[in-house]
Amino acid sequence: MRSILKASLAALVTSSMMTAAAFAADLVINFDDPNPGPKKGFEDAVAKFKEANPDINVIVNINDREAHKTAIRNFLSADAPDVTTWYPGNRMAPFVDAGLFEPVTDLWEQEGFNETLAAIKPTMSRNGEIWGVPYSYYQWGIYYRKDIFDEMGISEPQTWDELLAASAKLKENGVTPFTIGTKFLWTAAGVFDYLNLRTNGYDVHNDLTAGKIKYTDPRIVDVFEKWKQLIEPGYFIENHATMSWQDAVAPFANGEAAMYVMGNFSVDAYLNAGLTMDQIDYFQFPEITPGLPRAEEAPADAFFIPSGAKNKEDARKFLAFVAQPDVQTEWNKTIGQLPVNSESEIGDNKFLREGFETVSTAAGLAQFYDRDAPAEMAKAGMEGFQEFMIKPERMDAILQRLDKIQERVYK
Amino acid sequence: MTATALPDTDPPVTRSWYARNKLAITPWLFLIPAMIFFLIYVIAPIFQSIWISFYEWDGLGAAEWVGARNYVELMDDDRFYTSLWNNVLWLLLYMLAVPAGLFVALFLNQTVTGMRIYKSMFFFPFVISQVVVGLIFTWFYNPDFGVVGQVWQFFGATPPSILGDERYVTYGIIAAGLWPQIAYCMILYLTGLNNVAADQIEAGRLDGAKGWKMLWYVVLPQLKPATFIAVVVTVIGALRSFDMIAIMTQGGPYGSSNVLAYYMYETALSEYGYRMGYGSAIATVLFLIMLIYISYFLYRMYQDEKGAR
Numbered sequence: 001m002r003s004i005l006k007a008s009l010a011a012l013v014t015s016s017m018m019t020a021a022a023f024a025a026d027l028v029i030n031f032d033d034p035n036p037g038p039k040k041g042f043e044d045a046v047a048k049f050k051e052a053n054p055d056i057n058v059i060v061n062i063n064d065r066e067a068h069k070t071a072i073r074n075f076l077s078a079d080a081p082d083v084t085t086w087y088p089g090n091r092m093a094p095f096v097d098a099g100l101f102e103p104v105t106d107l108w109e110q111e112g113f114n115e116t117l118a119a120i121k122p123t124m125s126r127n128g129e130i131w132g133v134p135y136s137y138y139q140w141g142i143y144y145r146k147d148i149f150d151e152m153g154i155s156e157p158q159t160w161d162e163l164l165a166a167s168a169k170l171k172e173n174g175v176t177p178f179t180i181g182t183k184f185l186w187t188a189a190g191v192f193d194y195l196n197l198r199t200n201g202y203d204v205h206n207d208l209t210a211g212k213i214k215y216t217d218p219r220i221v222d223v224f225e226k227w228k229q230l231i232e233p234g235y236f237i238e239n240h241a242t243m244s245w246q247d248a249v250a251p252f253a254n255g256e257a258a259m260y261v262m263g264n265f266s267v268d269a270y271l272n273a274g275l276t277m278d279q280i281d282y283f284q285f286p287e288i289t290p291g292l293p294r295a296e297e298a299p300a301d302a303f304f305i306p307s308g309a310k311n312k313e314d315a316r317k318f319l320a321f322v323a324q325p326d327v328q329t330e331w332n333k334t335i336g337q338l339p340v341n342s343e344s345e346i347g348d349n350k351f352l353r354e355g356f357e358t359v360s361t362a363a364g365l366a367q368f369y370d371r372d373a374p375a376e377m378a379k380a381g382m383e384g385f386q387e388f389m390i391k392p393e394r395m396d397a398i399l400q401r402l403d404k405i406q407e408r409v410y411k
Numbered sequence: 412m413t414a415t416a417l418p419d420t421d422p423p424v425t426r427s428w429y430a431r432n433k434l435a436i437t438p439w440l441f442l443i444p445a446m447i448f449f450l451i452y453v454i455a456p457i458f459q460s461i462w463i464s465f466y467e468w469d470g471l472g473a474a475e476w477v478g479a480r481n482y483v484e485l486m487d488d489d490r491f492y493t494s495l496w497n498n499v500l501w502l503l504l505y506m507l508a509v510p511a512g513l514f515v516a517l518f519l520n521q522t523v524t525g526m527r528i529y530k531s532m533f534f535f536p537f538v539i540s541q542v543v544v545g546l547i548f549t550w551f552y553n554p555d556f557g558v559v560g561q562v563w564q565f566f567g568a569t570p571p572s573i574l575g576d577e578r579y580v581t582y583g584i585i586a587a588g589l590w591p592q593i594a595y596c597m598i599l600y601l602t603g604l605n606n607v608a609a610d611q612i613e614a615g616r617l618d619g620a621k622g623w624k625m626l627w628y629v630v631l632p633q634l635k636p637a638t639f640i641a642v643v644v645t646v647i648g649a650l651r652s653f654d655m656i657a658i659m660t661q662g663g664p665y666g667s668s669n670v671l672a673y674y675m676y677e678t679a680l681s682e683y684g685y686r687m688g689y690g691s692a693i694a695t696v697l698f699l700i701m702l703i704y705i706s707y708f709l710y711r712m713y714q715d716e717k718g719a720r
Contacts, residue, residue: 069682073470094685098471183663239554241575241664370683379683387665390575401489408484 025057027314028081032068037268041334045135048330049321056314076100080308082315088123088132088302089371090209090378095304096126102305102312103129104319111320116341119359120300123367133319135328137300138264138337139355140190145258146281148175156283160198160226163286167235170258177235179257181243182389185382189369191261192385193297196223198288202295202364209372211410215381215402224388224395226288231392241390249273261285263299267336267351282354293363299371300340380405457698464691474688481692491693494669497581498650498700501670504585505592505649509641512596513634517626519597520604530601537594545658548587549574574660577667584668588655592648596641603637604630639711646704671697 031042039062050058061081063071068085075081076095086092095101108114108130114121120134149155149166152173157163167177182188196205200219207213208220230236237257240248246269251257253273260266270280284294303322305315321327328339333347338356346356359365370378384398429436464481468474485491519530536544554560554570563570573583607630615629631638653672656662662669662677669677671693677683679690 066682070680073685077471094469094471098469100471183661185663239572239575242549242553242572242660375683376686379677383663383665386663390577390664 025055026059027056027083027311027318028059028061029318030061030063030068030072030075030081030084032063032065032085034062034064037335041331044334045322045327045331048327049318052321053314053317056317076306076308080306080310082309082311083303083305083318085301086132086304087367087371088120088134088300089367090374091371092131092304093126093374096131100307101131102307102309103131104133104305104316105130107133107316107320111323113323116325116343117323118342119298119365120302120340123300123365123371124302132302132304133323134300134302134340135322136332136335136337137298137340137359139358140194140261140263140297140299141282141284141355141358143252143260143262143266143270143280143282145252145255145275145279147279148255148258149281156281157286159286159290160288164229167230167259168233171233171235175255176237176251176257178230178259178261179237179248179252180240180261180389181245181248182240182386183242183244183247185379185386186368186370187245187248187262188385188389189378189382190263190297191227192223193366193369194261194285195226195288196220197295197297197366198285198292199223199226200289201292202366205295205366206372209369209377211377211406215384215399215406221395221399224399227388228392228395231389236389241386263297264337264351264355265335277350282351284358294361295364295366296359296362297368298338298359298362298365299368374409377406377409460691461695461698463687464689464695466688468687469685470687471685477688481689484689485692485696490666490669490674491671493667494671494674494693497668498670500581501585501588501649501652502646504582505589505645506642508589508592508596508645508648509638511589511593512641513600513638515593515597516600516604520601534594534598536591537598539591541588541591541654542658544587544591545584545655548583548590549659551587552583574668575664577664580660580664580668584652584655584659587659588648588652592645595644595648599637599641599644600634603634607633643708650701671700 029046031039033039033042042062043060046058046060050056072084072086072095076084077100080100086095092101108117108121113133117124117134120137121130124130124132124134144156148170152169152175154166154169157166170177180187180191193205196208199222204213204219208215213220237248237251245262245266248260249266249269250273252260253270253275264282267280271277284296287294303319305312305319309315322331323341325339325341325343325345328341329344332339332344332352336347336349336352338346338352338359346352366372370382373381381402384402388395388398463474465476465478466474467477467481515533519526519533523529551557552559552573554563554572559573560570571579573579611629611633612625615625620629650672652670653676656668656670656673657676660668662673666674675690675693675697678686678693684690
């Protein structure tokens with residue numbers, strides 16, 4: 001009996017020593033993008049972090065993006081890593097409200113992020129605290145086939161009428177103006193957001209996603225009427241409901257369609273589809289209501305510390321590290337996106353230069369419909385957008401349904 | 412004298428209670444592990460999920476008691492009725508797999524050289540994963556580069572976007588699901604046909620039965636067990652349509668190819684969901700529908716067992 005007790009005591013001591021040792025050195029990071037570019041950007045940054053902190057044993061888990069979205073709910077409450085990627089805005093709200101993320105407000109003060117990361121600060125905040133550190137963001141806008149535009153003598157549209165004229169001309173010449181793939185719904189939300197931001201402005205976008213404006217409000221109906229002007233003449237490719245955004249790159253690459261309302265991460269896909277840098281270009285979504293302050297979509301990617309993290313001290317070190325100007329410069333050059341830190345340098349590529357110009361002069365930055373609106377509303381809303389794009393004549397029924405759902409979601 | 416008194420107190424008394432009741436208890440002992448796990452992993456969750464359906468819960472925070480509100484909402488939910496109708500469509504049209512499987516089996520039930528190769532080729536779709544079947548048919552249906560699109564274009568017509576049109580999408584997915592399901596029914600019937608008594612066929616033939624009459628009055632009655640299993644697995648297959656839908660359309664466009672199982676997953680567990688209460692309410696309705704079928708099935712089993720005894 002004594003010997004058993006002794007042995008188990010010894011085992012207990014060694015195991016607690018082992019966990020103590022692990023406690024001091026292990027830093028587990030869950031990252032959510034296994035695509036070559038983003039993976040390399042992340043791994044390079046981690047390597048640099050290891051160099052600066054040789055005593056920390058960094059353990060990296062890289063998951064598929066969609067799998068990460070499902071897994072995070074389990075690992076946050078069951079077996080939390082020390083750092084995880086997630087999205088700001090309303091997408092972080094359930095975890096913040098459930099107390100699963102650790103506030104990092106003091107880290108922001110200590111490191112001066114309130115100034116250097118100011119652009120993304122509002123969407124990182126909730127309930128008076130700041131909850132994570134963004135490492136990258138990107139502009140949205142219209143990507144177009146410059147060679148096709150040149151051939152037909154079309155210049156970058158600046159206004160809604162010019163956009164309609166350009167679309168009409170493309171259509172006449174047998175090119176569908178816009179490609180889009182709405183199988184996963186969110187792409188349609190990008191078009192809706194821009195039409196709304198340009199017709200009604202930033203405040204209406206925020207009020208709508210906050211549930212303060214109804215979908216049957218005349219201002220929102222006006223947005224759908226504008227959208228109809230693109231749908232009814234067939235300015236979007238057919239069969240978009242069966243395609244993902246990557247599938248929709250194909251008509252763009254083979255010249256069947258000439259424009260794409262997208263985020264800057266898509267540039268990589270155009271190049272992989274065989275287009276050259278000279279064939280593609282970018283312009284800001286044209287003005288609709290003249291004189292309206294221009295707001296843009298600029299979703300950010302960020303790191304968070306789960307409240308169940310075992311090594312919060314080193315996790316904070318890592319968050320401070322990824323916000324450093326030089327780290328963000330390197331990282332975003334690799335992945336072709338914009339660094340959030342205002343002291344970082346922008347990668348040398350026309351899309352990043354134009355994108356930086358676009359977002360840094362914008363009057364307001366929206367995250368995205370599905371990040372600004374609560375999940376349930378976002379899902380119903382985006383399904384409504386998809387249905388509207390296929391059956392524009394059902395507009396009234398769709399808007400009324402969205403009102404009904406809105407009433408329930410924001411009670 | 413003393414020696415004669417002794418044997419009475421011997422062995423019979425020392426036989427334990429277990430030893431005496433061995434025959435009655437042993438089956439239960441063997442059943443206990445399975446029963447415990449069945450209770451924990453099947454029975455308890457059913458009640459748990461019915462219980463959750465009376466709450467509003469996001470899976471993380473505190474659950475709020477809402478009574479029957481989830482069910483009231485369900486009654487007023489267009490998506491729910493679409494899903495329910497699609498479930499009915501699945502159940503009805505999936506039944507085509509049973510006669511289709513029978514005819515393929517009859518066709519293959521002959522002795523020709525290389526018959527095994529043909530049989531395995533017909534059985535092949537059942538062996539590959541549902542996910543692969545879904546993916547293949549998604550390409551198949553693509554109006555731009557899919558086979559369906561090519562055929563339509565050959566006849567000079569504009570191909571329909573089967574998976575992008577609310578009118579065709581459910582039929583498109585069911586057709587894709589039928590492909591492996593027919594193979595499954597076929598293999599069930601092929602084994603059944605092996606056991607059809609040759610003498611009865613002979614007798615039927617002597618009495619002048621042939622063709623349809625032979626099939627209907629002589630062969631089919633003997634295939635009754637196979638038919639029963641084929642119907643059962645087809646119903647189960649129709650209710651398990653989840654993977655095909657997840658792969659091919661994710662319930663789209665705008666929810667028009669949803670079935671209850673996928674709708675439940677979507678509201679409770681997908682990216683934009685996490686309404687556990689509402690999802691559970693859908694699950695409860697699905698459970699009640701399946702209960703009808705399950706009770707019929709159990710009743711049949713019970714009757715068969717009684718008949719066999």
